[in-house]
Amino acid sequence: MKNNPDLRWTFSKIMQFEGYRLRDQGQPETALEERDRTLYQKAPLRPSGPREAYAYWVEQRLTQDPIEPDPGKLFSASYGVAVFIMLLTGLISGASITYAALYYDGSVPVNVALFLGVVVLPQLVMLFFLLLTLLLAFAGSAVFAGWYAVPIRLGTWLLQALWGKFGHHIALATENKDDLQSSKRALAEAVEHHRGLFGNRVFRLFQHAGMAFNVGALLCLGALLAFTDRAFGWQSSLTDSAATIHTIVSALALPWSGLFGEGVGYPDLQQIIGSRIVLRESGEALHSYDLLSWWPFLALSVVLYGLVPRLIAWLVSVILESRLLGSLDFSGYHYQSLWRRMLSIELRSAGRPSLHSPESNKPLRETPAPNGTPQEVFVLRESQSRYQDEYLDKWLKQISGFQGHFKTVADVRACATATQGEADVFLVIEGWQPPIEEKLAALTDCADLLQQNKQRLHLLLLGKPTPTGSAPMTDRLTEVWRKKLEQTETSLYVHTDAVDVGRTGT
Template sequence: MSSSPHTDSFALLVDFDWQNQRDQQLNPDLLHQRDRRIGLSLSASLPPREQARAWLARLHPNSQELPGQQITQRFGWVTAAIALLGVMTGISTFAGLLAYDGSQRINVLLILLLVLMQLVFTLLSCTVAARGVPSAPWFSSGRLAGLLSLLLPGDKSSLSLFHHQHGLKPLYPWLVLRFSQFFACAFSASALLCLLLNVTVQDLAFGWSTTLQISATTLHGLVSTLALPWQAFFPSAVPDLALIEQSRYFRLAGSAQSGLDNPALLGQWWPFIAMCWLSYALLPRIVLAIWIERRWRRRLAGQLEQHPGFQPLFRRLHRAWVGTASEQQEGDTEAVAAVSHAAITMPKLKAAKVVHWADTAYGHPDLRQIVPTLDADDSYCAGGGHGLDQDEAVIEAFSHLPDDLPVVILVKAWEPPLAELQDFLLDLRNLNRHNSFYLLPINPGQKLEPAESKYLPQWQHFITRMDDAHLHLVKAADAD
């Protein structure tokens, strides 16, 4: 399924911000080493944006792990919901204004007041957009996600991912302004269609009435001024003085047609009303929406380069990692501590529970080849792009396992272990005190391969820090 360039840019920005937040939990040295290895394989001629995209692709060969496309799709649904809300509001508003039972005329001044309000709102939006949308400190990602969940109440889990995208905060006001234009355009267009439909199927009687001392001549001057944009090519949509004089009514006069020799004149207001709405409500909104959309796309195109994690990433990609003597000594100490947690060959298991951390090798046809003795009863996905609700559901499913039933956790070998995985394992251990946990790093991709030896030390160090006698680092039988 193809996507437009601006939706692709938004998805890339969401993915980058999501990965950047995960990387902040990592050891800076391990992070630099990981990204430097990726940087050596990237072409220096690639534009920075494409290098960032390639970096994400190396970290996540399965793009389904990343939240960008998912959030972009949900935003498309939110946009459609906002437009639908605008259509419903526009139809209901004009249906109320044009409700006619023959006892009273439809007051043209009330409709003109609504036209004026639409024009004022358009000018205010234009002013805000022209001066630059300020970043409101009180408008957080959580509040925006809460508002969006009102439109998609059945998809709160997906929108909750957006709650943590703090690097996108400069875009929040622009998102709200953009959504408001979709609503306003849908409102204005549906209101005009409602007017034309009512004129077609009903015999409407328009008029004007006010407590203010306004003469027909004064109103004629106002009407003529409003009609300047179309009076040259649509003169029939400009009410004359005679129509204005004859269509004035007073509530005490009784019938809507009282005092009229030709009641059909009352329907001649509709071309003027339609042109007023088109010229001062709908068309300005469409023009403003197009302008704001272009400004949104320009802002979106440059937001990735302005992200706080963008320049640090390129320093890690293109600068060699040099450890100090103290760091080397610390690394030697950790290596000695990791000897007791060296990777063992995957044992033969008659049955096991399997966790595909961050969807590692989930459903992969080669999984049986890399671990031929594995005969898992159930497979579960957790971590990565899955929300906390999914992790808690897996933990609940694993509660109080038989003591002789092991748990195998499949992880990406090249991705350093995060605190998220540590918390998950601790929660599992609290529910299953004596079960054996086997941590199996592999290299998922088009072809499933066992972990390379160079990736095992970081996992040995992770096992050491966990200090769990029943947690074992394992490797496939054919790993080197």
């Protein structure tokens, strides 16, 4: 067992968690309850809630019972290949579209308006709608999921297809097709229960493609400038005013105008006038240094309006995933069964049989103190009056391994103030009497006070008093105590032959 388990959640750990949950389906509930309760009790640091408890549970299951194929590793491999596919697709498409937009046969210069309209303008439109939908989403609208439903489905299909391919090869290698079906269901469960996280991952996939598209465009532009002769000009049927074009270009170049000024980072008015394409002019009339003044503007437009926004969106996606993972609460009803098993109560009681019973000569089983924990044992004054001190001392030794004499307190809450040091507190409770609300409230308050001092409260259930000691607890009363304690908001810690009642801090 790990001394310092990693309680942080990752996407891979979520997949492993879902895989183990599916594996547990159909297993005997008693065995699952005993296993999960034991894992919870062995945690080196008491988990504050399901989120930490489930992370520890996954870590321990991976150590004790590795799952093959591992859904976490399967997801990482599938997502890695999906990222590669998106990067390659973006790179090729960016270079191809740029090459087509910069086609130059030597007779007519490349129209920069065509390049901007094909490479930059669509990204500006997508950036605008992305910001708009994000703002609406923060305002509480579901428009983001609606508008981006098709890309999300496409990304989900790609991941599921890759998942199936990898899983199929692993299943063939391990000759276990049942594990493959379970692994596929784990992915479906994760998508269903963590739509926000999964949608964010798909969103990130498209940012990889977008960044690669712009890198491909820049690489193609750089290669054409380095190895071929390109001339750039402008023409438009909407306007023939160079001043209007200069105004538009100056506005677009505003983000980098302070670093690369007019005439360097973007053409000035005279360069715009000199690079206007007029079809009736001969090719010789167009040969001018003005025709080379456009390429820095084109390259910087791709960087500022294509690559940088995609990079920012990718970083936002990474930060958002970190926050979503940090806020996992596993509050869905489908996760409650595991939490109930972890907090389940193991009720055991011991009573000395009557001298006339056939079992009178059979000794009670001695149980050592849990984990060697120092103990302070208390008996309520009203209970002490019903049982002999000699019997109680012997019974305590037999049920919890306690050596010494118990202390007497007037009420349950007094245990928290009567104890000294950091010893765990063991309180003898008459289990033959069903717990009433007042007693449950007192137990919870006492456990809270002890928890502040890193102590725990253990309940030792005592059977009905008899002339020779006490009668064993009945199954019906044991079940009554179990249900009553489970209904409280108190976390229950279980040790052999004892019931721990305590609540961890939140």
